Amino acid sequence: xxxxxxxxxxxxxxxxxxxxxEFWHKNHTFRSVFDEKKPKCYVLEMFxxxxxxxxxGHVRNYTIGDIISRFKRACGYSVLHPVGWDAFGxxxxxxxxxxKSHPKDWTYQNIDVMRNQIKALGFSYDWSRDFATxxxxxxxxxxxxxxxxxxxxxxxxxxxxVNWDPVDNCVLANEQVVEGRGWRSGAIVEKRMLSQWFVKIxxxxxxxxxxxxxxxxxxxxxxxxxxxxxxxxxxxxxNFKISNCSTGITHVDAASMSQTHHAYPSEDSExxxxxxxxxxxxxTRPETIFGATFLAISPDHPIALELAKTNGKxxxxxxxxxxxxxxxxxxxxxxxxxxxxxxxxxxxFLKKSLPVFIANFVLMNYGTGAIFATPAxxxxxxxFAVKYNLPIIEVVRPDDDVADKRLPYWGNGTLVNSEFLxxxxxxxxxxxxxxxxxxxxxxxxxxxxxxxxxxxxxQRYWGCPIPVVHCxxxxxxxxxxxxxxxxxxxxxxFDKPGNPLDHHATWKHVKCPICGDDATREKDxxxxxxxxxxxxxxxxxxxxxxxxxxxxxxxxxxxxxxQYIGGIEHAILHLLYARFFxxxxxxxxxxxxxxxxxxxxxxxxxxxATYQKENGEWLFPxxxxxxxxxxxxVASTGEKVVVGRIEKMSKSKKNxxxxxxxxxxxxxxxxxxxVVSDTPPxxxxxxxxxxxxxxxRFVNRLWRxxxxxxxxxxCAKECSANINIDGLHNNVAETYKAFHLTIKNxxxxxxxxxxxxxxxxxxxxxxxxxxxxxxxEANKNVFSIIIRDLIKLLSPIVPHICExxxxxxxxxxxxxxxxxxxxxxxxxxxxxxxxxxQVNGRLRGTVSVSVDDPEDVVFEKAxxxxxxxxxxxxxxxxxxxxxxxxxxxFVV
RNA sequence: GCCCGCGUGGCGGAAUGGUAGACGCUACAGACUUAAAAUCUGUUGUUCGAAAGGGCGUGUGGGUUCGAGUCCCUCCGCGGGCACCA
Numbered sequence: 008x009x010x011x012x013x014x015x016x017x018x019x020x021x022x023x024x025x026x027x028x029e030f031w032h033k034n035h036t037f038r039s040v041f042d043e044k045k046p047k048c049y050v051l052e053m054f055x056x057x058x059x060x061x062x063x064g065h066v067r068n069y070t071i072g073d074i075i076s077r078f079k080r081a082c083g084y085s086v087l088h089p090v091g092w093d094a095f096g097x098x099x100x101x102x103x104x105x106x107k108s109h110p111k112d113w114t115y116q117n118i119d120v121m122r123n124q125i126k127a128l129g130f131s132y133d134w135s136r137d138f139a140t141x142x143x144x145x146x147x148x149x150x151x152x153x154x155x156x157x158x159x160x161x162x163x164x165x166x167x168x169v170n171w172d173p174v175d176n177c178v179l180a181n182e183q184v185v186e187g188r189g190w191r192s193g194a195i196v197e198k199r200m201l202s203q204w205f206v207k208i209x210x211x212x213x214x215x216x217x218x219x220x221x222x223x224x225x226x227x228x229x230x231x232x233x234x235x236x237x238x239x240x241x242x243x244x245x246n247f248k249i250s251n252c253s254t255g256i257t258h259v260d261a262a263s264m265s266q267t268h269h270a271y272p273s274e275d276s277e278x279x280x281x282x283x284x285x286x287x288x289x290x291t292r293p294e295t296i297f298g299a300t301f302l303a304i305s306p307d308h309p310i311a312l313e314l315a316k317t318n319g320k321x322x323x324x325x326x327x328x329x330x331x332x333x334x335x336x337x338x339x340x341x342x343x344x345x346x347x348x349x350x351x352x353x354x355x356f357l358k359k360s361l362p363v364f365i366a367n368f369v370l371m372n373y374g375t376g377a378i379f380a381t382p383a384x385x386x387x388x389x390x391f392a393v394k395y396n397l398p399i400i401e402v403v404r405p406d407d408d409v410a411d412k413r414l415p416y417w418g419n420g421t422l423v424n425s426e427f428l429x430x431x432x433x434x435x436x437x438x439x440x441x442x443x444x445x446x447x448x449x450x451x452x453x454x455x456x457x458x459x460x461x462x463x464x465x466q467r468y469w470g471c472p473i474p475v476v477h478c479x480x481x482x483x484x485x486x487x488x489x490x491x492x493x494x495x496x497x498x499x500x501f502d503k504p505g506n507p508l509d510h511h512a513t514w515k516h517v518k519c520p521i522c523g524d525d526a527t528r529e530k531d532x533x534x535x536x537x538x539x540x541x542x543x544x545x546x547x548x549x550x551x552x553x554x555x556x557x558x559x560x561x562x563x564x565x566x567x568x569x570q571y572i573g574g575i576e577h578a579i580l581h582l583l584y585a586r587f588f589x590x591x592x593x594x595x596x597x598x599x600x601x602x603x604x605x606x607x608x609x610x611x612x613x614x615x616a617t618y619q620k621e622n623g624e625w626l627f628p629x630x631x632x633x634x635x636x637x638x639x640x641v642a643s644t645g646e647k648v649v650v651g652r653i654e655k656m657s658k659s660k661k662n663x664x665x666x667x668x669x670x671x672x673x674x675x676x677x678x679x680x681x682v683v684s685d686t687p688p689x690x691x692x693x694x695x696x697x698x699x700x701x702x703x704r705f706v707n708r709l710w711r712x713x714x715x716x717x718x719x720x721x722c723a724k725e726c727s728a729n730i731n732i733d734g735l736h737n738n739v740a741e742t743y744k745a746f747h748l749t750i751k752n753x754x755x756x757x758x759x760x761x762x763x764x765x766x767x768x769x770x771x772x773x774x775x776x777x778x779x780x781x782x783x784e785a786n787k788n789v790f791s792i793i794i795r796d797l798i799k800l801l802s803p804i805v806p807h808i809c810e811x812x813x814x815x816x817x818x819x820x821x822x823x824x825x826x827x828x829x830x831x832x833x834x835x836x837x838x839x840x841x842x843x844x845q846v847n848g849r850l851r852g853t854v855s856v857s858v859d860d861p862e863d864v865v866f867e868k869a870x871x872x873x874x875x876x877x878x879x880x881x882x883x884x885x886x887x888x889x890x891x892x893x894x895x896x897f898v899v
Numbered sequence: 900g901c902c903c904g905c906g907u908g909g910c911g912g913a914a915u916g917g918u919a920g921a922c923g924c925u926a927c928a929g930a931c932u933u934a935a936a937a938u939c940u941g942u943u944g945u946u947c948g949a950a951a952g953g954g955c956g957u958g959u960g961g962g963u964u965c966g967a968g969u970c971c972c973u974c975c976g977c978g979g980g981c982a983c984c985a
Contacts, residue, residue, distance in 0.1 A: 012938080012939075013931080013937080013938040014938090015938095227903075227904090228980080231980080232903090232981080235980075235981055236981085240984065240985080242985080292985075343983085366983095370984065373984045373985075374984075374985060377985095378985045381985095385985075386900080386983090455985095457984060575980095687912080690911095693910085695910090695924070697924055698924055700924090702923090707937095707938095763913090763922085763923095764912095764913075764922085766922075767921065767923075769922095770922055770923070771921070774922090777939085841918085843918040845966070848967095849966095853918070877952095885965090886965060888965050893917050894917045896965050896966060898965050
């Protein structure tokens with residue numbers, strides 16, 4: 008006798024969920040073991056910074072990864088799905104200052120708290136591989152990598168101008184400066200000269216760029232962002248001969264050149280050196296050389312600096328520039344300003360001299376810091392020429408079909424006023440111009456990149472120590488690998504500003520490994536982005552305690568990461584560094600692969616409604632009520648409430664929800680379901696309490712279905728593999744066939760990472776099962792198979808309730824260990840269908856036909872529909888269209 | 900400014916060129932209940948109509964097609980990235 012479905016007690020998640028979590032943990036259900044007989048799949052979510060609390064964005068990120076991981080496991084893959092902690096970094100030190108705690112204690116305590124939170128979400132992690140980047144074993148190995156890269160010439164120390172964050176008291180990499188501000192502190196970044204460690208990522212610019220073409224399973228968006236960041240331009244450098252040196256400048260110090268300009272040292276400095284004094288410019292448009300009417304150099308160019316020593320006006324101009332360039336308002340205005348140098352250069356093909364200006368819009372850190380200006384075909388040059396009344400010569404005549412032919416013009420066209428280039432297309436002229444410039448010995452084909460070397464020194468304590476000593480006699484000396492590790496001392500104090508490693512009484516004092524004299528340790532630590540540039544390799548290692556962390560067999564087996572999941576905010580920073588590190592480690596002989604992440608998935612942010620008082624003060628949703636007029640007001644004071652935009656959840660906007668609270672009231676399964684239902688995972692996800700409530704309803708609906716079906720006598724024993732569909736009642740046969748379609752749809756959706764679509768198909772299927780509850784008792788075998796496979800479909804998404812149901816029905820083993828259900832194609836083909844009938848492309852009715860009905864039969868049936876008759880009326884039938892299984896269309 | 904991406908009900912969103920709006924949220928109604936909640940079952944793009952049925956509908960305008968949310972062009976709007984990169 009079956010139960011009354013509405014009387015069934017709700018799903019008791021608070022008992023069921025912890026029970027299965029413990030079971031999985033005790034039985035090492037998700038321990039990754041490499042199995043040669045299976046295809047492998049490495050699923051990785053970007054690891055977490057242990058800030059202290061798991062937030063809902065983490066939940067979404069890790070739920071997406073967990074669904075993929077469990078799905079792949081079921082599909083027969085040998086899956087690696089690890090978890091770890093990006094544990095070094097500034098916040099630990101800031102917290103230490105504030106709470107008088109030790110960064111180490113703060114970090115490890117946070118990890119403990121967050122680990123428990125994560126465990127309560129029931130993710131299928133192999134916890135045996137859990138580690139933190141501040142673990143000695145990890146950063147010790149990182150020091151080994153540092154030395155190997157140093158030896159390979161990939162790391163160097165250099166005095167350079169760096170981005171200084173005055174709030175965090177620390178250097179930032181270029182990638183960490185966003186709109187002139189520190190990416191974490193938000194403070195306006197200052198320029199400082201400091202001696203810094205750099206990693207030669209620029210050596211890999213070309214490979215990092217060209218390999219993007221192979222990353223066809225990465226979002227296009229991320230590839231474009233990296234491409235732009237690397238910023239390759241191909242063109243030509245031209246050495247202009249200086250025709251007068253009335254200013255007396257004959258020599259610019261080569262050292263000063265390479266100091267400010269590390270990327271392209273020797274050959275450029277020759278251009279300003281020696282007896283034939285030349286000025287090197289870089290251009291991507293050499294074909295416009297006949298339109299050149301002046302040259303411009305950057306205010307930071309060595310020639311400008313040299314001139315400023317003797318010329319008061321220029322000195323003043325440079326000072327003004329320096330003052331202006333730091334203020335953001337100035338950069339916004341972008342007014343073109345310049346000053347004459349008094350220098351003239353010879354045009355390479357024309358018997359005329361071109362004046363050289365110092366111009367504020369020319370950047371020293373790109374190209375050669377000097378340009379030739381073609382005002383007719385460049386916006387900035389044009390603006391400058393108009394302002395200073397310089398000639399404008401058109402050399403590209405626009406094509407006829409171009410609507411806007413005004414100058415400056417940079418579209419397609421034909422060369423004019425250009426001697427040997429006249430009549431050519433831009434493309435041909437470019438080649439011809441470069442050839443000629445090379446031929447006469449003043450030009451050279453060149454490539455330039457925007458990418459700069461990665462500055463990795465950080466003037467902080469809580470990071471990986473750089474394994475180097477400074478000796479007055481011997482200079483900068485890397486340690487030998489037998490002298491590793493350089494451990495971070497625990498006994499540090501934060502009572503003084505600055506780097507605690509510097510204040511430590513003994514730590515920095517060592518003997519020089521070469522001469523044995525007193526020396527000091529490097530006090531800077533490594534940027535934490537170094538830690539996260541190779542952690543995915545560490546996870547591959549099965550027994551880290553007893554093996555080399557880059558033991559090649561384990562890494563070769565698991566790498567590359569097949570599915571990497573994280574936020575778009577790492578599109579450049581972490582993802583570029585990790586790609587670079589992989590290539591560099593390969594060149595150092597540690598590994599063989601050259602790209603770390605095969606498929607990248609960038610998930611959207613979790614957003615939520617915001618509320619503000621009229622003065623802009625943010626309000627918690629709980630502070631807001633609706634008054635009797637239907638308007639929103641502050642509950643305690645009755646003040647007017649402004650509904651803000653739906654924004655990314657953040658503490659400051661008071662629109663966060665706490666995963667712990669949700670789990671307590673609704674359970675993990677409901678939360679997991681909610682964060683991936685409705686919205687595609689790559690899009691921003693709008694949080695709503697009603698939506699969560701709806702997921703809780705669905706989880707309960709499932710639970711009632713399971714309990715009810717079981718009370719009808721459905722159990723594991725009823726499962727018979729051979730269902731004879733012909734012997735079934737029509738409804739039941741339809742349900743069974745529809746279930747096969749559900750399996751196909753859910754499988755396809757999950758293959759394409761469309762969790763929202765998979766869930767919609769499952770909900771639809773559950774609804775149709777509810778519609779035939781009366782048929783269950785008479786068809787236990789059919790329904791036992793449907794229920795068994797339904798549990799399998801649901802298991803990646805809501806694993807706890809599935810595990811509970813699986814055991815309740817008495818199926819063998821664990822739901823989590825089952826293989827993915829398959830569908831039979833023959834059930835997907837419908838024998839009878841309702842074919843839409845159109846007249847002139849407008850739907851006028853449907854006709855029930857057999858799939859195999861011939862065309863004329865279908866037409867006859869279709870034409871007998873009243874509505875169709877009316878629509879056709881007295882008109883003559885011009886055309887009859889029949890697409891088998893799709894549509895009928897009559898054209899009149 | 901340049902480069903991407905996106906515009907579908909009140910909302911989140913479905914839809915290999917073939918019945919637009921699956922699935923869910925909201926709202927409304929019915930059943931159950933003394934009642935409420937929960938649950939189950941419906942309805943829910945808009946408009947005309949008592950109904951049958953019809954008109955209009957995927958940002959705008961055009962094109963290709965028997966047929967366009969989907970492909971092509973134009974414009975508009977939104978979001979993101981880069982931003983004096985020679």
